[in-house]
Amino acid sequence: MIADSIQLPDDGSCAFCAYLNGTRPYTILARDEVTALLITREQRGVAHLLVIPVRHVETILDLSDEEAGALMIAVREAARVIDRAERRPGIAVWQNNGVPAGQSIGHVHFHVAGTLPGGRTEWGDVPELPISETETLADKLRAVRDDLASE
Numbered sequence: 552m553i554a555d556s557i558q559l560p561d562d563g564s565c566a567f568c569a570y571l572n573g574t575r576p577y578t579i580l581a582r583d584e585v586t587a588l589l590i591t592r593e594q595r596g597v598a599h600l601l602v603i604p605v606r607h608v609e610t611i612l613d614l615s616d617e618e619a620g621a622l623m624i625a626v627r628e629a630a631r632v633i634d635r636a637e638r639r640p641g642i643a644v645w646q647n648n649g650v651p652a653g654q655s656i657g658h659v660h661f662h663v664a665g666t667l668p669g670g671r672t673e674w675g676d677v678p679e680l681p682i683s684e685t686e687t688l689a690d691k692l693r694a695v696r697d698d699l700a701s702e
């Protein structure tokens with residue numbers, strides 16, 4: 552780890568790594584060698600995606616230059632998909648490093664979410680969607696992602 556002073560969550564085994572290796576069910580919208588786009592079960596916006604590196608990396612300070620660049624491109628792709636699919640008036644992007652900053656999983660991740668009706672995203676408790684619902688959302692977003700790729 553490169554980060555010296557960041558207080559990481561003590562979350563045991565990494566949930567994101569478990570999703571990527573298939574030991575825990577989760578909806579993966581897209582994946583390549585460096586990045587993955589996940590559909591979070593806690594939808595805090597109108598289409599809320601997570602963009603993560605495939606390699607276990609705890610904070611933004613620990614990313615390689617290749618990963619940092621690939622993640623930013625993937626964040627832009629996620630925002631474009633949300634914009635086209637959901638037609639939201641705003642898109643929020645956030646990323647937390649360390650427990651005091653709100654990081655709850657010790658694997659760097661970017662949140663990308665279309666704004667809610669009336670603006671903003673939800674910061675309080677939200678219901679956890681079943682995988683069947685995130686898979687339905689994934690089907691919709693994959694179709695939009697495919698359309699964008701063909702343009």
